[in-house]
Amino acid sequence: MSEEFKIIFSGPMGAGKTTAIAAISDEAPVSTDVVNTDRAAFDKELTTAGLDYGRIEIDAETSVRLYGTPGQLRFRFMWDILGHNAAGVVILLDASQADALVQLDAFVEAFGAGKRAPLVIGVGRCAEPGALALDAFAQRLENHGLNLPLFGVDVRRREDVLLLVDTLLCLLEVSDPARLHA
């Protein structure tokens, strides 16, 4: 019997979800990009309106589906659908976006704050002028009583995407009650 797992890549428009999936997917991800009509929110030509989809085949019986959620809040209903039964969630944020901390709250809350599935946060563009420091994101999580993995990343580098995925796997590993109480 074949088994399929899914890993979700979520975050606001322009945070690099499509790029991250492309970095590790076996094949070029299937994207449902459309012309961005919200250039005020983020100035890029195309944006994901439905979802991105990539896949990693582990063996003939097992595969991992990689889903990128649409970034806009109005598509939140899709986050719930895609996040159901996910093995892990990667949230990508853009430190140069003015409302990045509000987005952190929204996405972390939407995906259960790490209670429903392991959750890792990657923050990009930390070095851009005017960008929020990574510490501001960490402080925000701490204020909410949350201790979630939070790293400064550049998802154009495959090793940074692998760091996020490997962290998810480590969290999954320690979530095994049999192992923890051995």
Place this chain on the structure above:
Amino acid sequence: MRTRKIAAVGLADDAGHAFSSMLKVLNGHASANWTVSAPEEADVLMAGPHGGDSEAQRWARTEKPLIAVYEGSALRPLTPYTLHHPFRVMQLLAVLDEIELVLAKGPAEAARGAAVDPDWSFAESLRLLSRCTARGELHAAGSGPARIYVRDDISVYYASREMCSRLRSHAPLLPALRLTAEQPPAAFETRPAFELAWFAGLHGPATLAPWLDAHAAYRLRRWPDFGMVRATRAQLALAALLTHAAHTRTRLVQLSQQSADAVDRFLNACAMAGVLVGTSENTPAAEASTFIASSAARLGGLIRGLRNRLGLAG
């Protein structure tokens, strides 16, 4: 219930008033009764950035707990107990209860810090610097191209490109940091001090740092920025374990199946980076954000398989 004394220095007026009010609110709710005292009589010092330098300097030489209060966009101090102004009463309660756990263990902390192995000189001086109030000064260690300069607010350090690279891969033996009037050469790189603190702990002696308790349970207050310091799988696994619950080093060795040296180095690095806190063993470290797998056997296949496929199995 024990009564503990806490002093506050360098807080802005509004933070000072808020702190006094909060202490009254906390009476009967915290695991100890907290009363305000002068710094010389206190068990704990709360230090903000608005003065109180001399008290903070004296305090830094003790092993008594320090709560560093920082404001605005300032970087979080690399000390275990911090509050970001404006803080809420529940945040103060959480910090005070954590500190009470440490204080309840007795005066062993001070004894541990007293005799520092010379190999720990640099790390110890950096740790003490992080407990002092910043005065905009530079401290330096080493000589020539191996010289390192550190800002006393522990925000950045300056070193040659070669030295930055050496720090990441192994521990160049450096003496203790000393106050200097020199400015770093223009060719030196400016790097986050978190990186220096992390590697000073990670590549220091392969024993538990003298200021850590070999029998205490520890947990992570927050994850180190592994995007900056490029964690190994072993370090990710240890961080995940310490997020899940508080563990002693013995238990960590057992759970992680890593060597005692590797575990000690990781704990040292986390302590230097100010993200490690002592607590009771088996206390859920972040209950609100802990996921427990219901199908561990299934996930075992996913973990192994995905690591193999992505080249992460090494």
